[in-house]
Amino acid sequence: MPDLAVNFAGITSPNPFWLASGPPSNTAGQVMRAFDAGWGGAVWKTIGEPVINTTSRYGGIDYGPQKLMGFNNIELISDRPIEDNLCEIAEVKKRYPRHAVIASLMVESRREAWHEMVKRAEDAGSDGLELNFGCPHGMSERGMGAAVGQVPEYTTMITEWVKEVARTPVIVKLTPNITDVTRIAVAAEQGGADGISLINTINSLMGVDLDTLAPRPTVAGKSSHGGYCGPAVKPIALNMVAACARRVKIPISGIGGIATWSDAAEFVALGASSLQVCTAVMHYGFRMVEDMIEGMESYLASKGLARLDDLVGRAVPNVADWGDLDLNYKIVAEINPDLCIGCHLCYVACEDGAHQCIEEYPASASGKRIPRIIKDECVGCNLCALVCPVHGCITMEEIDTGKPVFTWKDRAREQRQQTGIAYTPSLWGE
Amino acid sequence: MKLEQIAPKLPLEKYEENFADLNPLLTPQQALIAASRCLYCFDAPCIVACPTRIDVPSFIRKISTGNLTGSARVILSANVLGESCGRVCPTEVLCEGACVLNGTGERPVEIGRLQRYAVDYAVSRGFNPLRAGTPNGQRVACIGSGPASLACAAELAGRGYAVEIFDRNAAPGGLNTYGIAAYKSRAEDSLREVRLVENVGVRIHQGVEVTGDPRIVEGRESKVEGTASAMVDGSRSAIQREPSTEGAASTFDLQPSTFNLQQAPSRIALSELESQYDAIFIGVGLGETWDLQLPGEGLRGVCGAMEFIERTKSRPFAGIDVGRRVAVIGAGNTAVDVVTAARRLGAEAVYMIYRRGEDSMPAFAYEYELAKQDGVIFLWNTQPLAILGHEGAVTGLQCARTRLEGRGRFARVDIEPGSNFVLEVDMIVKALGQQPMTEFLRSIPGIELRSGRVVVDSATHQTANPKYFAGGDCVNGGREVVDAVAEGMAAARGIDAWLGHELTVDS
Structure with missing residues (x-):
């Protein structure tokens, strides 16, 4: 069986699946139950000066009957005394020495305050520290959380303060609410961080009650922006993880919409060497990790990989700049008439929403109304295959154009040689 | 109807259970999942x-x-x-x-x-999307208030016509009110839909017989009031019936009704309609169930399928007498409505008798399933020969086994010699389909009938007499509610086109 054991910047755990800092890791009772269920580690709910939370706190977006496609919260850090949290961390570490327990920290932006907090957390026995520079709501208005993580200089500075006293690995948790996440990743690296974790939640307003006009989640008729997460944010998180993997050398803990082993494997392939999960646990409970472990093991085995580490970052080289994509590569759609059920969603999608490359059900001998791809017109955009409700009915088939690889950068270079005029800014590494 | 042996009555709550909605209204959650x-x-x-x-x-x-x-x-x-x-x-x-x-x-x-x-x-919630059109000064009469007429009337009202419906029954809706199995729809469900049509200005006159004889209009306007357990008279071929002081009330036990059942139908002559209306829509449906043409057909305990279903739609279930043993002759969808109703009313043994085989059964497969689930006994390849009785009441049905030559519904049916047997039953329901309203239809000048059906232009539903349009069962021989609606609407468009054309010529 492939080895899922993790050594993340010196933090070890039996598998890469950690509870992300949040409601599921709020108490020793929860964390120990999670470990019993199979979780390899837990990032404790952020510890700091206790807050007072609102009711309500969470909002959800359903997609048809599917609950919680997206989720958000306006909950703050732990509302429990620092001492209670630290005592519980000590107790958990005593009972689960092999599991990773990481203290998530957030204190006011004073050097002494950070020094004191770091010492207390490490004295309690935590295996590592995660600096919460990402919380987008409530704490950021008080100069903490995302207020730090949105400014590279602050990120570097506070990371340095922490590293002055820290004896355990320091992970900086990044906010996605920023133009270029890699600048903050680099800032953390420069500050001496041993690893980064991302993404924290995305600023969001979950909706408006159209009867009362109160935004959601509603607190006495009002609401405030909160942190968005859940399955809907996974593509955003994957992009940011991949971007960081191309820029920094320190390890990355992947967070953002992970709910299954295959979500997790995608994060790993794009550079994450540990994984953090919160929303899915809030939806389904700790038991879900059993399938994540088994699924990951069997995926690795099916690819002949002995260790999780062998997958880490394997897809990163395939993440390219647009200017490096081959403009001569060509695929066209093909409809399998035996599988087609005649819904014509591909037809209307292509006709109204894309490039008018599908003919409406020409006469067929069987009388079945099957749309037909106009191959010469098809731009290979995928839309028809994406809207087709039948698995495998529309496939994108590769066409051999017989032409060599030719990228936008190649084209820009040619044009410059011919005309002496640079059509392309040098952003793409000319 | 005094039967030889009446099935014992069921506890009251058992009737509601037996006739509960087959496919109950979806909950909002179920609807969301189904819609998604x-x-x-x-x-x-x-x-x-x-x-x-x-x-x-x-x-x-x-x-x-x-x-x-x-x-x-x-x-x-x-x-x-x-x-x-x-x-x-x-x-x-x-x-x-x-x-x-x-x-x-x-x-x-x-x-x-x-x-x-x-x-x-x-x-x-009181929502009605239908709107009356701007009045165009033209008037259309619809004969019959079943689905075809209601659809025709609603469509015409939306186009600005003044539409009046004349119907001889006590309550409007035709077969939609009286002829649908109670576990699919109740009379009040149909009446709620009729109200949608009334609310766009269509006037519905109930208890009015349209005749070939010129008489004075005495129609009463009925206002549909929802909760009525509407009652119908026993005879659907009322066209030949003289107004009687007993009227509809004589045949069945009546429930209090908002439809003034106790009064005999009044009459209005076709010639009167012709003089008052610019066009006339015929949506009279079909008439009585076909006779068996067997000895003993006049015995107590023999009735038609539609009449039997009407009872389940118009009076409390506990008040409907059903035989302990019931034979239903025919195997169409209506026959299934009867056998299931008979079982659900408490009949102990219900036989479905069909002279051909199971594979030729005209009923839809899911209707057959319903009958099977209700424990009906199917006698395939069985031909009824005579109805037996004692002191005027049915006691049995003499039958013989049949032998088919050829396949399917057109196979020749022969009696198997020496296969006679007697089925002891207390009630026999004829479910051989309904006869066309030939006599009434023949009284309409100039319209053409083929096999008792009104011949119409397939697009406009205009008859050979251009002033008359027709749709529904009287045209198609007996199909679904949705077909009647489609034909009524097609006729409305046909009427509009025809009258529009006339107007253009006049001006």
Whole structure:
């Protein structure tokens, strides 16, 4: 069986699946139950000066009957005394020495305050520290959380303060609410961080009650922006993880919409060497990790990989700049008439929403109304295959154009040689 | 009807249980899940499969977005009886049969139930998307108040016509009120739909007989008041019946009704209608059940299928006498309605008798399933020969086994010699289909009949007498509610085109 054991910047755990800092890791009772269920580690709910939370706190977006496609919260850090949290961390570490327990920290932006907090957390026995520079709501208005993580200089500075006293690995948790996440990743690296974790939640307003006009989640008729997460944010998180993997050398803990082993494997392939999960646990409970472990093991085995580490970052080289994509590569759609059920969603999608490359059900001998791809017109955009409700009915088939690889950068270079005029800014590494 | 042996009465709550809605109204959660399964096909086959061309993907999408009044508008503007159709349409062979999900091996979208859900939601909140058009000064009379006439009238009212419906029954709605199995729809469900039509200004005169004889108009306008357990007279071929002081009340026990049943029908002559209206729509449906042409047919305990179903729609179940042992002759959808009703009313043994084999059964497969689930005993290849009686009441049915030469419904049926047997029964229900209203239809000047059906232009539904249009069972010989609605609407468009044409010529 492939080895899922993790050594993340010196933090070890039996598998890469950690509870992300949040409601599921709020108490020793929860964390120990999670470990019993199979979780390899837990990032404790952020510890700091206790807050007072609102009711309500969470909002959800359903997609048809599917609950919680997206989720958000306006909950703050732990509302429990620092001492209670630290005592519980000590107790958990005593009972689960092999599991990773990481203290998530957030204190006011004073050097002494950070020094004191770091010492207390490490004295309690935590295996590592995660600096919460990402919380987008409530704490950021008080100069903490995302207020730090949105400014590279602050990120570097506070990371340095922490590293002055820290004896355990320091992970900086990044906010996605920023133009270029890699600048903050680099800032953390420069500050001496041993690893980064991302993404924290995305600023969001979950909706408006159209009867009362109160935004959601509603607190006495009002609401405030909160942190968005859940399955809907996974593509955003994957992009940011991949971007960081191309820029920094320190390890990355992947967070953002992970709910299954295959979500997790995608994060790993794009550079994450540990994984953090919160929303899915809030939806389904700790038991879900059993399938994540088994699924990951069997995926690795099916690819002949002995260790999780062998997958880490394997897809990163395939993440390219647009200017490096081959403009001569060509695929066209093909409809399998035996599988087609005649819904014509591909037809209307292509006709109204894309490039008018599908003919409406020409006469067929069987009388079945099957749309037909106009191959010469098809731009290979995928839309028809994406809207087709039948698995495998529309496939994108590769066409051999017989032409060599030719990228936008190649084209820009040619044009410059011919005309002496640079059509392309040098952003793409000319 | 005094029967030889009456099935013991059931506890009252048992009747409601037995006749409970076969496909209950979806809950909001169920509706959302069902609606979300719709792919929102482009140029969807379910639309084409619906005789009234309801834009199914649109109305289902509106359910999933929470725009339920908009959903009901889409349905009702194409089919004013959309709720009934949602309950009673053979969706398996119409919209749901055409659903593309069948091609994936999944269950089709529950179009019928969703349709009922949307209309019920909107109508129960007082929403009616139908609007009367700007009055154009022209008048149309509809004869009969069943689905074809209601659809025709609603469509014409929307186009600005003054429409009046004349119907000889106590309550409006025709077979939609009186002829649908009680576990699919109750009379009050039909009456709620009639109200939608009334609310766009259509006047409905109940208890009025249209005759070939010139008489004075004495029609009463009936205002539908919902809760009525509406009552019908026993005879559907009322056209030959003289007004009688007993009237409809003589045949069955009557319930208090808002439809003034106790009064005899008044009459109005066709010539009167012709002089007062610019066009006339014939939506009279069909008449009495065909006779068996067997000895003993006049015995107590022999009745027609439609008359039997009417009873279940118009009086408390506990007040309906059913034989302990019942033979139903015929194997169509109406025969299934009868055998299931008889079982659910407490009959101990119910036989379905059909002279051909199971594979030739005219009823839809799911109707056959209903009968099987109700424990009906099927006697295939059985020919009734005579009805036996004692002191005027049915005691048995003499039958013989049949032998078929050839296949299917056109095979020749011969009696197996020496196979006679007697089935001891207390009640015999004829379910051989309904006769056309030939006598009445023949009294209409100039219209052409073929096999008792009114011949119409397939597009305009105009008859050979240009002033008369027709639709529904009297034209198609007896089909679904949705077909009658489609034909009524086609006739309305035909009337509009014809009268519009006349106007153009006049001016």
